[in-house]
Amino acid sequence: MGAEHTLCCSAGWAVRCASATGAETHREGNGLHSVEQRNKTAVTTMSIHIVALGSECPGGIGLGEEIMGQGQLQGGLLWSYLGHGALVGPCDLESSIHNPAFMEYTSRVFGDVTVVVRDCPSWDLLDSDWASVRKVLEQADILVIKYSVTDKLAFQQVRNSYAPRLRPLLRHWGVPVILVAVGARLNDEGPPCTCPLCASDWSSCVPHSEGLQLSRDLGATYLELPSLNHVFVGRYFGSVLEYFMIQCLKHKAKERPEKRRGNKVNELCPPHLEQPARLPPIRVEESSFSQDMQWLLERGMQFADVAFYAGDSGKELGWAHAAVLCAVSPYFRQLLLGHKTRERPQSRCVCREREGGPQSLLSTWDGGIIDDMPRSEGHLTGRLSRLVVKDPLLCMCLWETLMFIYRGAWEWDHLQEALEEKLKNSLAVAQLMERIRSLIGRDRGPRDTPSARAAQLGPQTLVNLFNSPLYSDVIFMVQGSVLPAHRAVLVARCDVMAAMFSGKYAEARSRVVPIHGVSSDTFLSFLEYLYTDSCCPASVLQAMAVLVCAEMYQVKRLQHLCEVCVCAYLQSMPSRELSSTGISVIRLLRRAKCHNAEQLYVWLLHFISNNYLIFSHKPDFLELSEEEREQVERLRWPSRGYLQELSEYQHRRRKLRKSRCIVM
Numbered sequence: 001m002g003a004e005h006t007l008c009c010s011a012g013w014a015v016r017c018a019s020a021t022g023a024e025t026h027r028e029g030n031g032l033h034s035v036e037q038r039n040k041t042a043v044t045t046m047s048i049h050i051v052a053l054g055s056e057c058p059g060g061i062g063l064g065e066e067i068m069g070q071g072q073l074q075g076g077l078l079w080s081y082l083g084h085g086a087l088v089g090p091c092d093l094e095s096s097i098h099n100p101a102f103m104e105y106t107s108r109v110f111g112d113v114t115v116v117v118r119d120c121p122s123w124d125l126l127d128s129d130w131a132s133v134r135k136v137l138e139q140a141d142i143l144v145i146k147y148s149v150t151d152k153l154a155f156q157q158v159r160n161s162y163a164p165r166l167r168p169l170l171r172h173w174g175v176p177v178i179l180v181a182v183g184a185r186l187n188d189e190g191p192p193c194t195c196p197l198c199a200s201d202w203s204s205c206v207p208h209s210e211g212l213q214l215s216r217d218l219g220a221t222y223l224e225l226p227s228l229n230h231v232f233v234g235r236y237f238g239s240v241l242e243y244f245m246i247q248c249l250k251h252k253a254k255e256r257p258e259k260r261r262g263n264k265v266n267e268l269c270p271p272h273l274e275q276p277a278r279l280p281p282i283r284v285e286e287s288s289f290s291q292d293m294q295w296l297l298e299r300g301m302q303f304a305d306v307a308f309y310a311g312d313s314g315k316e317l318g319w320a321h322a323a324v325l326c327a328v329s330p331y332f333r334q335l336l337l338g339h340k341t342r343e344r345p346q347s348r349c350v351c352r353e354r355e356g357g358p359q360s361l362l363s364t365w366d367g368g369i370i371d372d373m374p375r376s377e378g379h380l381t382g383r384l385s386r387l388v389v390k391d392p393l394l395c396m397c398l399w400e401t402l403m404f405i406y407r408g409a410w411e412w413d414h415l416q417e418a419l420e421e422k423l424k425n426s427l428a429v430a431q432l433m434e435r436i437r438s439l440i441g442r443d444r445g446p447r448d449t450p451s452a453r454a455a456q457l458g459p460q461t462l463v464n465l466f467n468s469p470l471y472s473d474v475i476f477m478v479q480g481s482v483l484p485a486h487r488a489v490l491v492a493r494c495d496v497m498a499a500m501f502s503g504k505y506a507e508a509r510s511r512v513v514p515i516h517g518v519s520s521d522t523f524l525s526f527l528e529y530l531y532t533d534s535c536c537p538a539s540v541l542q543a544m545a546v547l548v549c550a551e552m553y554q555v556k557r558l559q560h561l562c563e564v565c566v567c568a569y570l571q572s573m574p575s576r577e578l579s580s581t582g583i584s585v586i587r588l589l590r591r592a593k594c595h596n597a598e599q600l601y602v603w604l605l606h607f608i609s610n611n612y613l614i615f616s617h618k619p620d621f622l623e624l625s626e627e628e629r630e631q632v633e634r635l636r637w638p639s640r641g642y643l644q645e646l647s648e649y650q651h652r653r654r655k656l657r658k659s660r661c662i663v664m
Contacts (some may be wrong), residue, residue, distance in 0.1 A: 015342050046252055048245050051102075051140035052078055054158065055121045056182035056228065058151040073139045077119050077146055077180060077225075082107040100650070103138060109242075113249065123154075123162050141248045142241070145176050146222065147206070149183040155206045159214050167218060176244045177220035180237060181211045181481065184226045267652055270646035276610040276637040282567055282599050284560040289493075289533040293406040296321065296492035302502060303488040304335070305471075308398060311390040317398050319396070321488040322385060323471040328405050328461050330441040333418040335362060336385055359390045361435060393432040394439075397422055401436055409440050462489060466531040467524065474501075475512050476527075481520035485527060492532040496553045522549050529558045537562065540569045540583055544591060551595040563592075563600040570607060579614045586620040589628075609635035 026591065056077050082105075102118040108408070109115050118136055147155050170177060177528035185205040195570070208224065215222035225232040296303075297320070304319035325332040361475055364387060389395045397419055404415045407425055419429045465471075465486060490497040500507045507513045513522055522545040529535040529550075537543035547562035566588065573581065585604060592600040608615045609632045615621055 036658070046112075047116055048076065048248055049139050049141045050107075050115060050144060051137060051142075052076075052119040052144040052146065053115060054123060054146040054375065055154070056146045056148055056153075056180070058148045058183070062417045076119065076121075077182065077228060077233065077237065078119060078144065079105075079232070080228050081238050082109075082115065109245065110249075113245070115245075123158060123200060125525050134181075137166075137169060137175075138173065140175055142244050143170070143177045144180065144241075145177065145218070146182060147211075149181050149185055149206045149211075149224075150204065150205050152204060155210070155214075159210075163214060163218060170218060176247075177215075177218050178237075178240060178244070179211065179215040179218065179220040179222050181222075181224045182228065186639070205623055247312060258556055268649060268656065270649055271642055273638060273642055277606065277609070277635060279567075279571070279606050280599070280603055282560065282563060282564045282603060285557040287533055287557070290407040290411075292406070292492045293324070294403065296324070296488055297402055297406040300488055300492060303473075303491060306385045306387060308387050308389055310395050311388045312392075312395075317389060317395065318402065320402055321486075323465055323486045323488060324406060324462070326471060326614070327463075327465045328409050329439055331361075331439050334504070335364065335387070361389070361394055361439060363388050363390060391435060393423070394435060395434060401439070404436070405440065420421075462531045465489065466528055473511065474507075476515050476523065477512060478515045478518060478520040478523045479546045481524075483524060483527060489531060494553050494555055518543065518552075522546055526550065526553070526555075527648060529555070535561050535565075537565050538567055543569070544588060547597060547600075548591070548595050551597070560599065563597055563603070566600060567603055567607075575611070575614065578611060584618075584620050585615060586623050587617070590623070606635060608632055610637050612636040613638075 073639060088469060102120050104116070104118050106117070107115045118140075118186060120133075138540070145158070147158060149155075185207075185343055211224070212222050214220075223236055223240060225237060288662035299322070301319050304321055306320040306322050306325060308317040308320065309315065310317055322332075322336055326336060364385070394401060400415065400418045400422065402412060403418075416429065416433060419432055420426070423429055467483060469484045473487050474485050476483040476485060476491070489502050491501055492498075499505075502508065516524075521542070525537065525542070525546045526549045529546075535546060537546055543562045543565040547566070550562060552555075570578075570585065585608060587610070589601060589604045591597075592604060605628065612632065
């Protein structure tokens with residue numbers, strides 16, 4: 001129920017179009033109230049029971065004070081909506097229950113529908129007789145809870161004391177609830193601001209987030225009214241209330257089909273408003289992090305700076321990249337950086353051989369000395385670290401171990417299968433698995449399950465290298481900011497970077513690479529994706545900036561992730577914020593088309609169509625091309641046909657009322 005109510009509130013302007021006749025009908029119907037009472041027809045009139053709790057005025061009414069009279073009542077929320085046709089006093093319906101805590105009054109809406117309102121301005125008055133209050137709530141078709149945003153003590157009383165008592169009852173009965181916050185906060189000059197940064201008056205006022213959280217707990221529709229003038233009461237509160245009244249009447253008509261058949265044959269029915277078209281989904285490519293790192297191990301020898309040799313024969317076993325090894329394994333960090341502290345690292349894995357002594361898995365060449373060596377053809381000149389593999393099992397399965405490390409060090413099952421296929425000995429496989437666990441700093445424990453091992457590293461293996469000078473071999477200069485990076489990671493994750501650092505460009509021979517046309521924050525977010533395979537822009541504009549950078553470097557998956565972020569930010573905006581925001585959706589559409597974001601371009605066209613009444617009144621709507629405007633007009637919601645039917649329905653209803661007045 002809560003999700004449905006929230007949807008109605010966010011599309012309040014559309015509901016207003018669907019039930020715009022309600023405000024006009026109840027005003028004219030109120031004038032005929034006494035006449036229709038005297039002319040008792042055979043048609044059974046339906047009734048709607050509304051129960052209102054709380055006060056929209058700061059302070060409210062407490063124990064020992066008089067219940068508000070008609071003069072005070074006329075300044076309230078529901079009285080302002082119902083108009084001058086409301087009659088104060090106990091209602092004359094058979095099912096009425098009189099309770100001194102409630103002020104009762106009736107009115108007419110939609111011509112012949114009786115609205116019975118029971119309004120209790122103070123929560124403290126309900127404690128005197130909760131049993132009768134429960135009976136009143138049982139008869140409610142719609143529940144309205146009001147509070148003042150400048151009365152935080154009263155709000156806290158409602159949230160902590162009364163909301164827990166109402167929550168199980170509302171869930172059991174399924175009554176629609178409208179939570180209304182009335183008043184402007186101290187730091188507001190216009191409509192209430194929903195920005196979480198506007199917290200200067202949180203000590204005395206109820207923030208938007210707390211009211212929204214209370215509405216979610218109660219499953220209610222949440223509204224904020226800066227004041228009780230006719231614009232806010234009629235346009236926002238009236239639209240939502242009329243929507244629930246129409247749904248209530250439809251539900252009661254289904255429950256009493258025999259009475260519905262007794263209605264007039266020629267009774268006019270309002271046009272049906274179809275739901276807007278569903279927005280097209282944004283499809284994101286699957287992550288290629290593991291495949292990229294596997295490619296780096298297999299073909300990225302040009303940027304390798306670690307060489308492995310067999311301990312017994314001195315034969316070269318393979319090449320690797322110190323940055324990746326140090327990012328995954330603390331053992332490699334200690335081994336490759338041990339020369340700085342002049343400590344020779346020892347493996348935490350103790351292999352019990354025939355001699356019974358500990359054995360180190362790896363060691364540096366010549367007892368820990370790392371020196372510059374000439375490289376073979378195809379390798380860049382620079383520092384080369386030579387490591388000796390002293391363990392025979394690790395020496396035999398070094399390639400499988402390196403592949404496991406490069407792919408994220410989480411595919412334990414695949415590693416075990418590869419070792420079993422090569423060693424053909426279950427005992428040797430178990431011993432080597434324990435040594436690999438010690439190699440990456442992962443000991444077997446009581447919670448060593450496959451899911452726990454998978455969640456340990458994965459795509460987050462390179463997070464320690466992001467924006468770190470450790471083994472950095474390139475520096476990006478972006479708007480005066482210094483951003484260290486690693487060529488091996490950049491080449492593996494980005495094809496444009498691979499061409500830039502592997503070809504005959506100046507970047508391939510220079511350590512400092514300037515970047516133009518991109519802000520430092522945007523490029524840092526781009527590098528963060530390359531290292532962590534994730535991206536979380538802080539705003540719509542930041543997401544669009546990262547999208548442009550991703551298109552520049554041809555990283556398609558990052559572009560799709562930015563498209564998803566833009567859609568999520570726009571879709572989370574309520575209608576009021578969407579109409580007043582400074583973000584131009586039309587210009588976002590232009591940028592999406594310019595930078596080949598085809599999915600975002602199509603989504604924004606549908607988004608503009610679904611919110612046609614908001615965007616069609618903005619000046620930049622004229623910037624749409626003729627083809628785009630035709631598509632928006634074709635998909636617009638509400639459609640032209642519905643608005644025409646609504647206009648004809650209102651015209652016929654006015655004409656029918658005039659004819660009734662003449663007869664009377």
